[in-house]
Amino acid sequence: MQIQVKCSCGAEKCPEWAIIELQGVVEVQPSFQHSLQNLQIGLLCRPSSQENYTFTVGYHELTGYKVALKKPMVVLKKIKYMDVERQIDEATSSSSCVELDVVGFIRHKILFKTRPTALISGPQPTVKEKINAEGA
Amino acid sequence: MLLNLQPTSSVSIQYHPFFGPHDDLVLLELDEKLLSDVLYQRVTLRGQPDEDAVLCTKSKTYSVKFVGTSNSVFLIPPADYSTSHESGGENYNQQVPTASVIKVAPGNMELVEVAPRLDKLKSILSENLYSSDEASTAMGDLYKWDDLINKVQASDDELKAGLQALSAVEIDGYWRIVDEKYMDVILRMLLHNSVLNDWSLDSLVEDKVVSVLESDGFPRKLVYHCLNVYGSRVEEAMDGGVWRLDARRVCVHFARGILREGKRKMESFMEEWLRMIPEEIQPSFDMLEGEVLTEKLGVETWVRALSVSSLPTTPADRFSILFKERAKWEWKDLEPYIRDLNVPGLSSEALLLKYTRRSQPSIDAEPVFSAR
Numbered sequence: 001m002q003i004q005v006k007c008s009c010g011a012e013k014c015p016e017w018a019i020i021e022l023q024g025v026v027e028v029q030p031s032f033q034h035s036l037q038n039l040q041i042g043l044l045c046r047p048s049s050q051e052n053y054t055f056t057v058g059y060h061e062l063t064g065y066k067v068a069l070k071k072p073m074v075v076l077k078k079i080k081y082m083d084v085e086r087q088i089d090e091a092t093s094s095s096s097c098v099e100l101d102v103v104g105f106i107r108h109k110i111l112f113k114t115r116p117t118a119l120i121s122g123p124q125p126t127v128k129e130k131i132n133a134e135g136a
Numbered sequence: 137m138l139l140n141l142q143p144t145s146s147v148s149i150q151y152h153p154f155f156g157p158h159d160d161l162v163l164l165e166l167d168e169k170l171l172s173d174v175l176y177q178r179v180t181l182r183g184q185p186d187e188d189a190v191l192c193t194k195s196k197t198y199s200v201k202f203v204g205t206s207n208s209v210f211l212i213p214p215a216d217y218s219t220s221h222e223s224g225g226e227n228y229n230q231q232v233p234t235a236s237v238i239k240v241a242p243g244n245m246e247l248v249e250v251a252p253r254l255d256k257l258k259s260i261l262s263e264n265l266y267s268s269d270e271a272s273t274a275m276g277d278l279y280k281w282d283d284l285i286n287k288v289q290a291s292d293d294e295l296k297a298g299l300q301a302l303s304a305v306e307i308d309g310y311w312r313i314v315d316e317k318y319m320d321v322i323l324r325m326l327l328h329n330s331v332l333n334d335w336s337l338d339s340l341v342e343d344k345v346v347s348v349l350e351s352d353g354f355p356r357k358l359v360y361h362c363l364n365v366y367g368s369r370v371e372e373a374m375d376g377g378v379w380r381l382d383a384r385r386v387c388v389h390f391a392r393g394i395l396r397e398g399k400r401k402m403e404s405f406m407e408e409w410l411r412m413i414p415e416e417i418q419p420s421f422d423m424l425e426g427e428v429l430t431e432k433l434g435v436e437t438w439v440r441a442l443s444v445s446s447l448p449t450t451p452a453d454r455f456s457i458l459f460k461e462r463a464k465w466e467w468k469d470l471e472p473y474i475r476d477l478n479v480p481g482l483s484s485e486a487l488l489l490k491y492t493r494r495s496q497p498s499i500d501a502e503p504v505f506s507a508r
Contacts, residue, residue, distance in 0.1 A: 001182070001185065001286055002286055003181040003182075003189075004180050005174060005191075007176070011172070011177075015213075016214070017212060017213050017214065018139050018212040018235070019211060019241075020138075020149065020210040020212065021208065021209050021210070036155050037152065037155050038151060040148055041149045041150060042149050043146050043147075044138070044148075045146035046143055046145060046146070069165075072165075072168060072171050073163045073165045073166070073244060074164050074166065074171070074175075075163060075164075075211070076164055100181065103161075104214070105171065
């Protein structure tokens with residue numbers, strides 16, 4: 001079986017995606033669990049001309065930096081479709097096809113790996129950051 | 137946007153209107169040099185449903201593995217990204233720029249270069265060897281190039297090299313391995329005709345050889361195949377189509393034939409072997425390295441067949457069989473049986489370290505390799 005890896009947007013137009021990476025888990029207040037869409041997670045700021053960033057989630061402030069990935073990544077989308085014209089092949093049990101489409105590439109991420117600091121007298125957050133048990 | 141956030145500015149990070157698990161979106165980490173192959177649609181994934189997928193470029197094969205992370209990796213597409221749903225989600229806040237997280241990635245796929253999985257190629261082509269009574273016995277599965285691509289986890293270039301190593305031949309669009317006994321018949325007929333017609337084995341004229349053997353009843357394709365298997369084209373010939381038989385390949389062929397029925401005493405083997413080899417060819421026992429093993433049993437030396445080409449291509453399986461054949465090996469005997477092993481990133485010293493135990497009975501004795 002052979003699955004073609006396509007890039008339907010074209011190599012030159014392939015867009016760059018971004019990653020924000022936290023050492024931790026973002027927790028959402030129970031009442032908002034099922035309607036996350038459009039909810040704000042936090043505010044990302046770049047205070048100076050350096051590649052340092054702050055990320056404020058609820059009453060926690062994280063500090064981090066932008067870093068180039070040691071190896072680039074691509075974002076692949078699996079596409080399943082039924083090929084009604086193709087005869088059922090004895091080698092495969094169904095006539096569905098899978099393709100992979102490259103929808104983007106990633107070269108940088110903004111990484112937060114230090115312990116967050118608590119902002120005093122912040123508003124009651126709907127989203128807050130929780131530190132991993134083994135976190136830094 | 138997020139990637140070009142200017143100094144002293146901020147952006148609100150939100151869950152995308154279509155935030156969700158999106159199991160159909162995966163991250164694949166790759167070496168810089170592979171990036172353009174991927175973007176320009178020069179890679180494919182190959183494998184059967186019950187196999188681990190491999191990713192193939194034109195010339196290399198990579199295994200694909202998932203590596204998880206305990207971090208939260210927020211994946212943020214470009215601003216105009218929409219899924220199969222309509223592009224919805226109003227922008228409540230036009231003043232504050234926003235960036236939306238479509239998914240939290242549990243990890244990413246990684247590639248590790250691997251040797252092509254060619255053992256399967258050999259076994260499927262061996263299901264239906266092409267033999268002299270082909271017309272009446274051709275049945276079962278035969279494989280065209282596209283069928284092989286679907287079944288064998290190797291890049292195109294590696295598959296071609298694998299077919300070459302197996303001395304496979306394409307007949308009527310199907311890739312076939314010819315039965316050794318049939319190859320023997322054709323070779324002997326070629327040698328017989330060389331004597332009859334006074335042809336030099338160093339300069340066989342293709343047209344003559346083909347027409348004579350064709351009139352003897354051999355398919356044209358197979359006569360060419362015979363020349364390819366046992367000889368090589370003479371490049372310097374003025375009018376193309378001149379071949380030179382390769383001494384080693386011819387000698388190995390006859391040795392295999394003699395030992396097919398079992399081991400033989402050295403004297404008996406040598407006597408028959410020398411008798412079968414054409415006068416023009418000078419045999420030497422060294423030609424049989426990687427093809428035969430010699431053993432002393434009592435005062436007698438015996439010879440038996442063990443061809444490296446019959447052994448598995450994966451190192452673990454190869455060493456396992458070698459140590460079953462013989463518990464202890466000296467380097468000079470072992471080397472021909474492992475020199476073709478290909479593991480990207482592992483030198484032959486590293487292979488020995490990984491799969492063998494080295495011992496040296498005394499300082500001036502030869503080191504000996506045995507199973508770990």
